[in-house]
Amino acid sequence: MAAAVKVSSVFRKSLFKGKVAIVTGGGTGIGKAITQELLHLGCKVMIASRNIERIQKAAEEMRSTVVPNKPTNLAHMQCNIRKEDNVKDLISSTLKQFGKIDYVVNNGGGQFPSPASNISVKGWNAVIDTNLTGTFIVCREVYNQWMEQNGGVIVNIIADMWKGFPTMSHTGAARAGVDNLTKTLAIEWAPDGVRVNSVAPGSFIYSETAAANYGDSKIFHHMLDVVPVKRLGTPEEVSSCVCYLLSPAASLISGETVKVDGAASLHNTKYEIRVSK
Ligand SMILES: CCCCC/C=C/C(=O)SCCNC(=O)CCNC(=O)[C@H](O)C(C)(C)COP(=O)(O)OP(=O)(O)OC[C@H]1O[C@@H](n2cnc3c(N)ncnc32)[C@H](O)[C@@H]1OP(=O)(O)O
Numbered sequence: 662m663a664a665a666v667k668v669s670s671v672f673r674k675s676l677f678k679g680k681v682a683i684v685t686g687g688g689t690g691i692g693k694a695i696t697q698e699l700l701h702l703g704c705k706v707m708i709a710s711r712n713i714e715r716i717q718k719a720a721e722e723m724r725s726t727v728v729p730n731k732p733t734n735l736a737h738m739q740c741n742i743r744k745e746d747n748v749k750d751l752i753s754s755t756l757k758q759f760g761k762i763d764y765v766v767n768n769g770g771g772q773f774p775s776p777a778s779n780i781s782v783k784g785w786n787a788v789i790d791t792n793l794t795g796t797f798i799v800c801r802e803v804y805n806q807w808m809e810q811n812g813g814v815i816v817n818i819i820a821d822m823w824k825g826f827p828t829m830s831h832t833g834a835a836r837a838g839v840d841n842l843t844k845t846l847a848i849e850w851a852p853d854g855v856r857v858n859s860v861a862p863g864s865f866i867y868s869e870t871a872a873a874n875y876g877d878s879k880i881f882h883h884m885l886d887v888v889p890v891k892r893l894g895t896p897e898e899v900s901s902c903v904c905y906l907l908s909p910a911a912s913l914i915s916g917e918t919v920k921v922d923g924a925a926s927l928h929n930t931k932y933e934i935r936v937s938k
């Protein structure tokens with residue numbers, strides 16, 4: 662498999678120019694790569710996440726590096742997707758600012774590693790609320806406020822949970838839920854011109870912020886012995902797939918989940934079965 666490439670030259674700008682996108686978690690890691698790609702292609706983008714200082718700093722940086730001539734193409738706001746009112750506000754503010762919403766990328770999410778037996782109900786709910794319910798609320802709100810009348814495309818970022826997800830039971834359950842939600846919404850909303858797909862990155866897409874979240878800068882490197890391509894993945898390799906699914910090149914693709922994992926999900930998992938007590 663070829664080494665990582667920056668994908669910006671792959672897409673024709675005319676397909677994306679003037680489109681409006683929301684990217685949750687668009688200030689870091691995979692979300693930042695998606696945002697940069699969409700801005701480069703001429704989209705207007707609203708990025709949103711919980712940490713206002715971090716999202717503001719990321720937005721300021723991208724305005725000066727990616728769209729120095731059109732800084733107003735990038736807006737940012739605070740939004741916790743677990744909070745229904747925040748999400749309603751995110752959708753209505755984007756409509757107020759940019760006048761329409763063509764694309765939504767549900768990228769904001771995450772979890773903490775823990776054996777299932779140690780997860781409190783509060784911790785379980787935090788992860789389910791973030792990754793499953795948060796994604797649902799964003800989808801429902803953008804449909805009700807805009808896409809039901811105007812069509813659009815939604816891409817949900819999930820994870821490699823296909824063989825179960827030992828030490829990540831909460832997020833495995835949530836992401837499997839989003840995989841199924843994707844299918845249901847694709848059917849229910851197809852008559853309105855809305856496509857809904859998911860992208861499932863392998864567990865080895867390196868981003869500094871993601872590694873920092875786990876407190877181990879080598880967390881993704883530890884996966885390499887079970888990664889067939891024998892290298893880390895890059896956020897840009899996920900963003901190119903997201904942009905493809907958003908584009909008219911994918912006009913008949915809906916209800917699908919695309920794995921971006923270099924065949925890793927077909928191979929063994931990292932998890933070692935413990936000796937029984
Ligand atoms: C090689 C492995 C990689 C696998 C592939 C996946 C990669 C990625 O997903 S990379 C993305 C990484 N980024 C993130 O995960 C960021 C987002 N995550 C979070 O913010 C948290 O994990 C969250 C989803 C749990 C939300 O946190 P927070 O808003 O702080 O939640 P609450 O205060 O409402 O409740 C927290 C509750 O959750 C339990 N908990 C949280 N962190 C831990 C932890 N590190 N260990 C154990 N338990 C944890 C705990 O019960 C908390 O309650 P309190 O004990 O009362 O604080």
Ligand SMILES: NC(=O)C1=CN([C@@H]2O[C@H](COP(=O)(O)OP(=O)(O)OC[C@H]3O[C@@H](n4cnc5c(N)ncnc54)[C@H](OP(=O)(O)O)[C@@H]3O)[C@@H](O)[C@H]2O)C=CC1
Nearest residue numbers: 686689690691710711712741742769770864865866870871
């Ligand atoms: N890196 C990898 O190998 C893999 C990543 N993924 C998934 O890809 C997505 C991006 O991850 P990645 O870029 O790697 O890691 P990051 O930690 O950099 O990204 C997570 C983003 O989600 C935002 N976020 C988290 N919770 C919420 C919330 N409640 N409301 C709004 N925004 C939120 C964070 O911003 P803030 O803290 O400001 O809210 C942050 O920008 C996540 O869903 C992740 O689980 C899936 C498989 C593998």
